[in-house]
Amino acid sequence: MEGQEELQVDLSTENLLEMYWLMVLSRRLDERTWILHRQGKIAFHISAIGHEAAQVGAVMALRRGEDWIAPYYRDLAMMITLGFTPKEFMLGVMGKKGEPNSGGRQMPSHWSLKRMNVISHSSPVGTQASHAAGIGFAIKMRGDDTVVLTSIGEGSTSQGEWYEAVNWAAIHQLPVIFMVENNRYAISVRQEKQMAVDKVADKALGLGLPGVTVDGLDAMAVHGAMSEAAERARSGGGPTIVETMVNRMTPHSSDDDDRSYRPREELEAQKAQDPVHLQRDKLLAAGILTEEAEIELQERAKRKVEQAVEFATEAPYPDISEASYPVYAEDRVDD
Amino acid sequence: MTEMTLIDGLRQGMDEELERDERVFIVGEDVGPRGGVFRATQGLYDKYGEDRVVDSPLAELSIVGIGIGAALYGMRPVCEIQFADFIYPAFNQIVSEAARMCYRSNGDWTVPMVIRAPYGGGIGGGLYHSQSIEAFFAHVPGLKVVVPSTPYHAKGLFKSAVRDPNPVIYLEPKKGYRLIRGEVPDDEEVLVPIGPARISREGDDLTVFAYGMMHHYTLEAAERVAQEGIDAEVVDLMTLKPVDRDTILASVTKTGKALIVHEDNLTVGYGAEIAAILVEEAFAYLDAPVRRLTGPDIPAMPYSHPLQDWFMPDTDRIADAIRELAAY
Numbered sequence: 208m209e210g211q212e213e214l215q216v217d218l219s220t221e222n223l224l225e226m227y228w229l230m231v232l233s234r235r236l237d238e239r240t241w242i243l244h245r246q247g248k249i250a251f252h253i254s255a256i257g258h259e260a261a262q263v264g265a266v267m268a269l270r271r272g273e274d275w276i277a278p279y280y281r282d283l284a285m286m287i288t289l290g291f292t293p294k295e296f297m298l299g300v301m302g303k304k305g306e307p308n309s310g311g312r313q314m315p316s317h318w319s320l321k322r323m324n325v326i327s328h329s330s331p332v333g334t335q336a337s338h339a340a341g342i343g344f345a346i347k348m349r350g351d352d353t354v355v356l357t358s359i360g361e362g363s364t365s366q367g368e369w370y371e372a373v374n375w376a377a378i379h380q381l382p383v384i385f386m387v388e389n390n391r392y393a394i395s396v397r398q399e400k401q402m403a404v405d406k407v408a409d410k411a412l413g414l415g416l417p418g419v420t421v422d423g424l425d426a427m428a429v430h431g432a433m434s435e436a437a438e439r440a441r442s443g444g445g446p447t448i449v450e451t452m453v454n455r456m457t458p459h460s461s462d463d464d465d466r467s468y469r470p471r472e473e474l475e476a477q478k479a480q481d482p483v484h485l486q487r488d489k490l491l492a493a494g495i496l497t498e499e500a501e502i503e504l505q506e507r508a509k510r511k512v513e514q515a516v517e518f519a520t521e522a523p524y525p526d527i528s529e530a531s532y533p534v535y536a537e538d539r540v541d542d
Numbered sequence: 543m544t545e546m547t548l549i550d551g552l553r554q555g556m557d558e559e560l561e562r563d564e565r566v567f568i569v570g571e572d573v574g575p576r577g578g579v580f581r582a583t584q585g586l587y588d589k590y591g592e593d594r595v596v597d598s599p600l601a602e603l604s605i606v607g608i609g610i611g612a613a614l615y616g617m618r619p620v621c622e623i624q625f626a627d628f629i630y631p632a633f634n635q636i637v638s639e640a641a642r643m644c645y646r647s648n649g650d651w652t653v654p655m656v657i658r659a660p661y662g663g664g665i666g667g668g669l670y671h672s673q674s675i676e677a678f679f680a681h682v683p684g685l686k687v688v689v690p691s692t693p694y695h696a697k698g699l700f701k702s703a704v705r706d707p708n709p710v711i712y713l714e715p716k717k718g719y720r721l722i723r724g725e726v727p728d729d730e731e732v733l734v735p736i737g738p739a740r741i742s743r744e745g746d747d748l749t750v751f752a753y754g755m756m757h758h759y760t761l762e763a764a765e766r767v768a769q770e771g772i773d774a775e776v777v778d779l780m781t782l783k784p785v786d787r788d789t790i791l792a793s794v795t796k797t798g799k800a801l802i803v804h805e806d807n808l809t810v811g812y813g814a815e816i817a818a819i820l821v822e823e824a825f826a827y828l829d830a831p832v833r834r835l836t837g838p839d840i841p842a843m844p845y846s847h848p849l850q851d852w853f854m855p856d857t858d859r860i861a862d863a864i865r866e867l868a869a870y
Contacts, residue, residue, distance in 0.1 A: 275615070310648030319647045326614050327647035329638050337604045337635070341611020341619075348567070348593055348617070368634075371604035378599065532645075534683045536707035539649035 212492045216427040217434075220495050226267060226426050227490055228504060230259040230483045233284035235508040236293050239516060240300055240315075244461045249300050253316045255283035257456035258388050260482035262358075263288050264429030265386055265451070268437055269356060275324040275346075277339040277357035279332065280316045281388060281455075285358065289323045293511050297519030304525040311525045333359065333366030336385065340372040343381030343446070354440040356433075358386040361450075362393020364410065365401050373448065377416040380445035384436045387448065388423065390455035395468040408450040416446050423451030424482040427489075454480065544728055549582055549719040551693030551726055555700035556583065556620065558731075560590050563618060566704060569596040570605055570622025570658075579624055580660060580719055606632040606657060610640050613655045618704055626661035626713065627673040627842075640709040641684030656703045660716035662755050662805055664854045668845035674806035674837070679711045680783040680815070686710045686736055687783040691757040692724040695780060698734030706736055715754035722758050739786040741793065745775035748799035748830075748867050751790065751816055753779040756803045756855060763860035772868045782812055790816060791824050798829035801867050805855055808836040830870040835863045 214223070233255060240252045255262065262285035266276075271289055278285055283296070291307075298306035300315045308319045309327070319327030326342070328335040339357030346353050363369060364387060376383040387407045391398045404410060411418025417439070421432040429451055436447035454477040458465040465474075490496035496504075532538040546554075559566050568583055574597035577584030587595040598605045602623055609619035623629045629636070640653045663672030680687045686708055690696035696714070703710040715722070726732060742757065743764050752760040757778045764774040777793055779786070794800050800820055802813035813834040820832050835855050837843070843853045 277611075307650075309646050312648065313646050317646070319650055321647075321650040326611075327643060327651050329642065329646070331634055331638050334607070334635065334639050337607025338611035338614060338639070340604070341608035341613075342615045343611070344608055345612040345615035345617045348612075349615075367631075368603060368607065371599070371601045372607065374599060374601070375604055375608060533649040534645055535686075536644055536649070536652040536654070539644070539652075 214427065214489060214493045214495070216431070218427060218430065222267065223490060223495055226263055227486050227496065229263045229288050230284060230426065230486055231504060232293070232508045232511065233259050233263070233287045234483050235512045236287070236296060236515070237283055239512045241457070241461070243300065243516070249315070251314055251461055252300065253280050253460040254457040255281050257390065257454040257477065257482065258423070259284040260426035260486060261388055261423035261429050261451035261453050264426035265356065265433045268430050268433035269354065272323055274353050275326070275342050275355040277326050277328065277335040277342070277355060278318050279328060279335060279358050279360065279363070280330070281360065282318060282358055283316060286318055286320065286325070289320065289325060291320055291323070293515035294518045297515040298522055301519045301522070302524065303519055303522040310529065332363035333368035335359070336369045336372035337375070339383050340375040340381060343376055343383040344379060346382055347379065352441060354382040354384060354437050356384045356386055358388055360393060361387055361389035361391065361398055361407050362396060362401050364407050370414070373414050373416065373446070376446035377414050380443065382440035383446040384433065384440060385446060385448045386433070387450040388453050389450050390453045392455055392459070392469070394459040394463060395465070406450060408448050411448045416448065418448035418450065420450040420452060423453035424480055424485055426482070426486055456481070543725040545723055545725050546693050547720045548690065548693045548696045548715070548722040549580060551696035552582055552700055552714065553584065554726065555697040556586060557589070559701055559704045560586065560594060563704070565616065565618040566620065567594045567596060567617065568620045568622060569598050569609060571598055571600055571624045573597060573622050578622065580716065583622070602628050603631040603635050606635040606640065609655045609657070610635060610643070610653050613653045614651055618654055620656045620658060620704065623657060623659040625671050626659040626675045627670045629659055629675060633678070636679065636685070636709070636711070637682050641682045644708070645684060652707050653709045654707045656700070656710050656712050658712045658714060660714045660719070662715050662717055663843040663850065664717040664755070666845065666847070666850065667843070669842035672843035674804065676713055676782050677806055677810060677812050680812055684708070685783060686781065687713065688736055688781050689713045689715065689754040690780065691715065691718070691754055691778050692722060694724055694726050694732060695734050697726055698732040699736065699780065701733050702736050710736065713754065718755045718758055734780070736781050737784060737786060739777050739779045739781065739789040741775060741789070742778045743774065743776035745773040746797060747773045748801065748864065749775045749777055749793040749797045750801045750803060750860070750864060751777045751779055752803040753782065756805055759855070759857045760803055760860050762857040763864060766857070766861050767864050767868070770865070772864060774864050785815065785819070787819055787823070790819060794820055794824050795827045798827055799867050799870070800828070801833045801835060801863055803835045803855055803860055803863070805837045807839050808834060809839050811836055830867055833863060833867050835860060
């Protein structure tokens with residue numbers, strides 16, 4: 208149509224709208240969770256605000272439910288893209304009975320979702336990388352047509368765990384994508400105190416695999432890079448490091464105050480580059496999204512989030528007897 | 543029946559499990575063509591190939607981390623840590639990840655894997671090829687810890703460990719690899735359940751609890767003191783976690799006296815747990831204080847021969863400890 212900027216992407220209109228919807232849903236859910244924390248209604252929140260485009264773009268390049276995911280704690284939008292519902296998230300945030308990540312055992316945003324092949328992770332950072340390599344190893348042994356994506360912050364790529372995992376995947380040409388969400392802060396420590404290279408992707412040079420850096424505020428660019436990495440992995444071409452440059456638009460977590468280490472001007476500049484707004488503007492300019500549809504979509508997200516808060520607030524806490532199991536596989540209760 | 547060494551029993555167990563279940567694979571340093579530095583996996587690479595008997599990079603934490611990932615995907619990894627002393631880089635993976643996976647995912651994810659590690663001293667290994675590590679891991683809910691003491695049990699416990707749906711730390715008394723011999727049946731499947739301890743020598747005067755190499759020495763000591771009229775019962779603990787309280791309590795309820803032997807350090811060692819169980823649950827039956835004979839509280843076993851001998855409990859020392867306790 209005249210006057211509209213065509214998007215040069217290999218994605219259908221439907222996919223582009225889904226992409227945007229997932230980003231909005233994650234953002235509204237995230238913002239609402241901050242409010243719950245400030246109201247004293249929950250103990251903890253760790254945010255994905257500013258990372259949504261990277262996470263949604265990455266997962267939409269995979270076969271959801273077939274491919275495997277070893278995420279880290281900042282991946283709310285990734286989980287939403289995998290079909291993790293706002294209700295499920297709110298159950299977890301409030302520590303309610305039966306929340307699917309851990310049954311109320313782990314802190315919020317410590318993901319696990321068996322039905323979507325999302326493995327459980329812990330709080331010591333970097334431990335999930337070798338699990339992803341192990342899954343890749345098993346995929347290769349079995350000759351399956353699946354890939355595994357593992358994500359991590361740039362600070363955690365300082366862990367020896369991460370290097371060992373990437374090394375394994377490179378030696379055996381395993382179908383693993385090492386996604387790095389580089390927001391240049393590990394709590395308060397800036398990237399230059401974490402590594403001497405400019406880009407995490409440069410670390411690939413020393414480990415013998417391809418490494419690419421992509422604009423993580425652009426969901427479609429991430430989708431493109433991730434599709435390429437997934438295709439390489441699936442066709443026996445081995446692992447890739449995909450570094451997505453993102454902004455952490457909040458403090459590290461609800462327990463952090465970033466004013467002591469982060470200039471306010473930097474944050475203001477990042478707000479002008481909000482990935483959700485960028486996506487909206489591109490879709491509006493391309494005529495894929497209309498102003499009316501945008502209003503409807505925002506309302507729908509708000510409604511879903513409020514329903515989730517209401518649902519989780521009403522939900523029961525786990526019975527105290529649940530705390531003592533399942534320590535061993537034999538203790539599991541079939542439901 | 544075939545007489546064989548402890549390491550032969552273990553190798554047979556690995557061979558049979560690799561043969562039985564194609565999900566089983568072995569991964570570790572030098573386990574491939576070299577057959578392991580102790581030759582535990584000798585011949586398995588030739589028989590099962592490089593996909594099932596995998597030489598890892600020199601990186602212990604990822605040997606375990608890779609195993610965990612593969613287990614989550616449905617495989618049955620057997621991870622070899624070349625010496626127990628080298629397991630600490632993998633401590634985080636074992637304790638934070640493997641042990642807690644089932645609990646933290648509310649049972650959605652489990653880690654069926656075996657972590658094999660030769661442990662213990664008396665072989666000129668110095669500080670870093672002699673350590674006993676059982677107390678660290680026996681402390682952690684979610685893990686199972688087993689220590690075989692004969693070829694039969696090496697084979698049977700290993701096969702059970704592979705089939706167990708949980709992470710199992712399988713500690714191999716390396717001094718006993720070729721020193722401890724015994725018979726293993728040829729015509730029946732050898733499976734030793736994880737959990738129960740066994741009474742390896744019945745007696746009435748006192749009970750000695752031991753495992754691994756120390757169990758071997760304890761049996762020798764018990765035979766020696768028997769000639770002096772002391773009738774010691776010997777309990778081979780075999781599974782350190784979960785601990786077999788029933789067998790421990792039943793034995794001491796009968797004999798009234800308990801000695802615990804291990805070569806690991808004394809303080810907060812495994813013996814402390816056995817002593818605590820006895821004091822808490824069998825106090826009324828005790829005729830003497832619970833005694834422990836252990837390695838000393840120094841950082842690890844020295845290399846120099848006389849210093850090493852000073853560290854290691856042996857048959858003489860165990861026999862002396864039995865005599866003292868019997869005389870109490």
